[in-house]
Amino acid sequence: MSAPLTAAAGTAAIAPGARPVTGFWRRALRHRSFLLGAVLSLFVLGAALLSLVWTPWSAYDIDVASKLHPPSAAHWLGTDVLGRDIVSLLLVGARSTIMVGVIAVGIGLSFGVGLGLVAAARKGWTEELIMRMSDFTFAFPAVLSAIMLAAVAGPGMVTSITAIGIFQIPTFVRVTRGSANAIWAREFVLAARAAGKGSFRITIEHVLPNILSILIVQATIQFALAILAEAALSYLGLGTQPPQPSWGRMLNDAQTLLFQSPMLAVYPGAAIAIAVLGLNLLGDGLRDLLDPRLARER
Amino acid sequence: MANADAPLIEVKDLGVRLNTSRGPAQAVRGVSFTLRRGETLGLVGESGCGKSVTALALMGLLPDSAVISGSIRLEGAELVGLPDAAYCKLRGNRISMIFQEPMTALNPMHTIGRQVAEPLLRHTSVSAAEARQEAIALLDRVGLPDASKRIDAYPHQFSGGQRQRITIAMALACQPDVLIADEPTTALDVTIQGQILDLIADLVAERGMAMILISHDLGVIAENVARMMVMYGGTVVESGETQAVFTRMGHPYTQGLFRARPRLGARKGTRLTTIAGTVPELADLPAGCTFADRCAIVEARCRAALPPVVDVGGSHGVRCIRTDVSMADGGVVA
Amino acid sequence: MTVLDQPSSATPLLEVTELAQRYTLPRESLFRPAAQVHALNGVTARVMPGRSLGVVGESGSGKSTLARLVMALERPSSGQVVMMGRDLNRMPPDELRHARRDFQMVFQDPYGSLDPRQTIARIVAEPLTALGRIDRAGLRERVATVLRQVGLRDADMDKFPHEFSGGQRQRIAIARALITRPKLIVADEPVSALDVSVQAQVLNLMQDLQDEFGLSYILISHDLAVVDLICDEIAVMYLGRIVEQGHPADLFAHSAHPYTRALLDAVPRARAGGVRRRRGAQAIVSQSSVTAGCPYAPRCPLADQHCRETAPALRSVGDTHLAACHHAEAVMALPPVVAEAG
Numbered sequence: 001m002s003a004p005l006t007a008a009a010g011t012a013a014i015a016p017g018a019r020p021v022t023g024f025w026r027r028a029l030r031h032r033s034f035l036l037g038a039v040l041s042l043f044v045l046g047a048a049l050l051s052l053v054w055t056p057w058s059a060y061d062i063d064v065a066s067k068l069h070p071p072s073a074a075h076w077l078g079t080d081v082l083g084r085d086i087v088s089l090l091l092v093g094a095r096s097t098i099m100v101g102v103i104a105v106g107i108g109l110s111f112g113v114g115l116g117l118v119a120a121a122r123k124g125w126t127e128e129l130i131m132r133m134s135d136f137t138f139a140f141p142a143v144l145s146a147i148m149l150a151a152v153a154g155p156g157m158v159t160s161i162t163a164i165g166i167f168q169i170p171t172f173v174r175v176t177r178g179s180a181n182a183i184w185a186r187e188f189v190l191a192a193r194a195a196g197k198g199s200f201r202i203t204i205e206h207v208l209p210n211i212l213s214i215l216i217v218q219a220t221i222q223f224a225l226a227i228l229a230e231a232a233l234s235y236l237g238l239g240t241q242p243p244q245p246s247w248g249r250m251l252n253d254a255q256t257l258l259f260q261s262p263m264l265a266v267y268p269g270a271a272i273a274i275a276v277l278g279l280n281l282l283g284d285g286l287r288d289l290l291d292p293r294l295a296r297e298r
Numbered sequence: 299m300a301n302a303d304a305p306l307i308e309v310k311d312l313g314v315r316l317n318t319s320r321g322p323a324q325a326v327r328g329v330s331f332t333l334r335r336g337e338t339l340g341l342v343g344e345s346g347c348g349k350s351v352t353a354l355a356l357m358g359l360l361p362d363s364a365v366i367s368g369s370i371r372l373e374g375a376e377l378v379g380l381p382d383a384a385y386c387k388l389r390g391n392r393i394s395m396i397f398q399e400p401m402t403a404l405n406p407m408h409t410i411g412r413q414v415a416e417p418l419l420r421h422t423s424v425s426a427a428e429a430r431q432e433a434i435a436l437l438d439r440v441g442l443p444d445a446s447k448r449i450d451a452y453p454h455q456f457s458g459g460q461r462q463r464i465t466i467a468m469a470l471a472c473q474p475d476v477l478i479a480d481e482p483t484t485a486l487d488v489t490i491q492g493q494i495l496d497l498i499a500d501l502v503a504e505r506g507m508a509m510i511l512i513s514h515d516l517g518v519i520a521e522n523v524a525r526m527m528v529m530y531g532g533t534v535v536e537s538g539e540t541q542a543v544f545t546r547m548g549h550p551y552t553q554g555l556f557r558a559r560p561r562l563g564a565r566k567g568t569r570l571t572t573i574a575g576t577v578p579e580l581a582d583l584p585a586g587c588t589f590a591d592r593c594a595i596v597e598a599r600c601r602a603a604l605p606p607v608v609d610v611g612g613s614h615g616v617r618c619i620r621t622d623v624s625m626a627d628g629g630v631v632a
Numbered sequence: 633m634t635v636l637d638q639p640s641s642a643t644p645l646l647e648v649t650e651l652a653q654r655y656t657l658p659r660e661s662l663f664r665p666a667a668q669v670h671a672l673n674g675v676t677a678r679v680m681p682g683r684s685l686g687v688v689g690e691s692g693s694g695k696s697t698l699a700r701l702v703m704a705l706e707r708p709s710s711g712q713v714v715m716m717g718r719d720l721n722r723m724p725p726d727e728l729r730h731a732r733r734d735f736q737m738v739f740q741d742p743y744g745s746l747d748p749r750q751t752i753a754r755i756v757a758e759p760l761t762a763l764g765r766i767d768r769a770g771l772r773e774r775v776a777t778v779l780r781q782v783g784l785r786d787a788d789m790d791k792f793p794h795e796f797s798g799g800q801r802q803r804i805a806i807a808r809a810l811i812t813r814p815k816l817i818v819a820d821e822p823v824s825a826l827d828v829s830v831q832a833q834v835l836n837l838m839q840d841l842q843d844e845f846g847l848s849y850i851l852i853s854h855d856l857a858v859v860d861l862i863c864d865e866i867a868v869m870y871l872g873r874i875v876e877q878g879h880p881a882d883l884f885a886h887s888a889h890p891y892t893r894a895l896l897d898a899v900p901r902a903r904a905g906g907v908r909r910r911r912g913a914q915a916i917v918s919q920s921s922v923t924a925g926c927p928y929a930p931r932c933p934l935a936d937q938h939c940r941e942t943a944p945a946l947r948s949v950g951d952t953h954l955a956a957c958h959h960a961e962a963v964m965a966l967p968p969v970v971a972e973a974g
Contacts, residue, residue, distance in 0.1 A: 517900030544904035558832035
């Protein structure tokens with residue numbers, strides 16, 4: 001028999017939709033992947049913050065005489081082909097990585113969520129128009145639109161951030177519309193309509209608060225994607241421009257010396273991996289922790 | 299099929315401990331009953347009383363974290379502690395279950411013919427063609443119109459009542475010995491409810507199955523089973539022949555449940571007799587009598603220990619130490 | 633408590649006239665026109681102030697559609713909903729919003745009808761806050777008052793829905809409906825999701841509130857006994873039409889429509905010696921197949937050629953007793969379906 005034999009019985013003591021915040025931190029501290037994700041993400045954030053006040057060396061000073069030094073007491077991870085300190089480059093690179101992530105996800109969130117909410121609230125041809133537009137945008141990957149934008153506006157950080165941001169919009173539109181539609185179908189929305197509330201107030205007071213956790217999780221994962229996209233664009237020379245250090249840029253520089261000093265590529269690669277892994281674990285963990293149904297199981 | 303008088307299923311002192319969100323809880327305590335072929339037993343009670351947990355325990359479908367004590371014997375063979383692989387051979391084969399919501403019990407992506415034939419293919423050695431023929435015969439028997447033509451249709455193409463007929467056909471495919479029907483008509487309209495209950499009763503009589511019917515509706519129990527057990531807070535508070543229980547209800551909870559029902563023909567403005575308070579969560583059950591907190595005739599000694607079952611005549615048992623008061627005027631007579 | 637102003641009993645509180653609602657189904661074929669479901673098919677009814685109407689029927693009878701139309705949550709395909717002399721569907725949106733204070737709704741699902749992320753105070757106050765800005769202290773005062781009226785405590789105000797049981801949640805939903813002091817509450821299956829012992833508490837509460845505030849209910853239910861307890865008049869619906877309407881006593885003692893009899897007969901009786909009564913197999917017809925003749929004819933034991941050709945109109949079969957059946961008189965002459973003892 002292929003029947004659903006879930007916790008249909010007495011375990012369903014707490015109703016669906018129970019408020020997930022109860023004991024959030026208590027459960028968070030027991031959630032291993034969430035903790036690991038949080039630690040890794042905070043590590044990257046800490047590096048970026050640290051670089052604002054202190055770096056072992058300047059990340060901009062070129063000292064060709066001391067190029068390609070191996071790790072030493074002075075340069076913990078050595079120096080690159082222009083004699084810049086790798087640790088300093090990584091720290092400052094974290095800054096641009098996070099900035100790109102924050103701004104791009106910010107663009108994606110504000111436009112995507114807004115449009116998604118309108119689509120769910122308005123339905124009809126408005127919804128159709130928004131969804132077809134987002135499909136259209138989705139057809140152009142960030143790298144492609146960045147190349148096109150760069151052709152018009154010239155390469156640079158602003159161009160890459162804008163391209164990544166625009167690329168994020170459709171994902172947020174879809175996630176927002178999907179989850180908002182589910183909320184619109186709930187009876188408490190009908191109750192709000194029966195009370196005389198218009199679709200704007202229902203969206204702000206009922207729909208948005210109920211999909212917030214889904215959006216937070218999505219934003220975390222989109223942040224990781226934005227970091228990857230930024231690295232890819234910088235690697236292609238379309239993103240952050242020298243002398244501003246960035247992890248993708250560092251990879252690009254390391255490419256020509258791949259056989260001579262492979263570690264030059266490993267460091268920024270590891271930094272990207274740590275940031276992306278950390279954010280993905282964080283997102284997965286949040287998904288578990290904010291989902292009331294999963295919360296009951298723990 | 300050996301001795302028809304030998305007990306088919308024998309449950310002794312069944313207990314189930316579940317992990318709920320509020321910590322471990324004793325969901326079922328001291329449930330005992332015996333069923334022979336052709337016999338029917340009703341389990342009645344409100345949400346969280348343990349009736350569905352009892353059914354899932356019989357089916358071996360409780361989560362792994364559940365702790366089961368006591369004994370469940372099917373023709374003498376112990377089922378408690380049976381490994382899941384062995385239980386799989388019983389489920390759908392010797393013990394079958396019909397669920398409340400026919401739409402969720404059916405897989406929307408498979409044809410109904412495939413779903414009805416599936417237990418046959420799994421548990422018996424019939425060929426696919428034979429299984430298909432058998433599925434058509436079963437669907438025909440449960441009253442699905444044009445069974446041979448509609449066997450390749452999908453669940454969504456049927457009405458709620460028809461879907462429940464299909465799940466019944468699935469449950470019956472392997473000629474089970476024990477049929478458990480968990481609220482089989484709760485999701486259906488009242489005029490369809492009668493037809494489905496008629497069908498189940500016919501099939502039970504025709505195939506000599508033992509049936510356990512679970513319902514929250516005293517009326518459904520009164521009309522469809524020979525014996526009944528009223529459950530509250532995981533314990534059986536009253537049990538006996540349906541006729542005897544409805545003639546003379548002994549437990550304050552059974553009486554309260556009966557009085558609380560709105561009745562046809564009661565005039566507008568008639569006040570219903572309520573049971574104070576709410577159904578407790580399993581983790582919050584009081585020590586002693588589980589009904590103590592809501593009982594009108596509760597005494598200090600009711601809270602001391604779980605009351606024993608008092609036989610009030612004709613194997614009509616009431617788990618109450620105050621039957622002298624609750625049944626003073628012969629109890630509530632339905 | 634102040635007693636509500638009683639409008640002169642000559643004006644009905646609510647009057648629905650020839651109400652019809654059609655839904656278009658998704659197209660199954662590119663070349664055929666999309667099928668339509670006639671969820672409601674010309675329903676006419678009125679509710680006098682302080683009186684309550686029960687609407688009974690099975691799934692697909694159109695009773696929930698009627699509720700949504702009365703609440704002006706949907707626009708009807710045709711027909712009128714007139715609340716205290718004003719057509720709801722012709723009001724400007726802002727006026728309709730303010731008119732809503734007079735009619736509120738209680739839903740079936742006590743878990744789904746309360747926003748899990750709002751406090752009880754916010755949920756209960758919603759019909760007031762929807763009307764415009766109100767000062768916070770006054771609002772909390774009114775929330776506390778209605779919470780007490782439905783048997784909850786002031787302290788419950790700052791809790792969240794998941795902290796309450798199903799019965800308590802339904803009390804919260806009733807408090808929300810009460811807060812604007814409405815004249816009409818539309819309750820769609822308000823107790824069908826509740827346990828029997830809790831159901832009785834909520835039904836008693838609904839009666840108390842009716843007595844205290846002179847409320848009218850439109851009570852929608854599949855359970856005849858529930859409707860019988862609360863309502864002065866009952867309408868039995870079948871496939872989008874009212875097939876019988878009248879006082880509960882008349883309806884149950886002298887049912888004039890075979891469908892009402894079938895409904896009454898199908899209710900299982902909780903009593904000793906309850907022998908299962910066999911029900912004949914009945915074919916169910918779908919709503920989209922519009923045919924001539926009485927819609928109940930395919931299931932009706934009394935149907936004859938005339939029934940299959942001409943649809944019966946809702947006609948008077950007694951004092952304030954209407955039925956849509958060619959054989960109403962014959963049906964009424966049948967012995968009544970045995971009511972439950974006790």
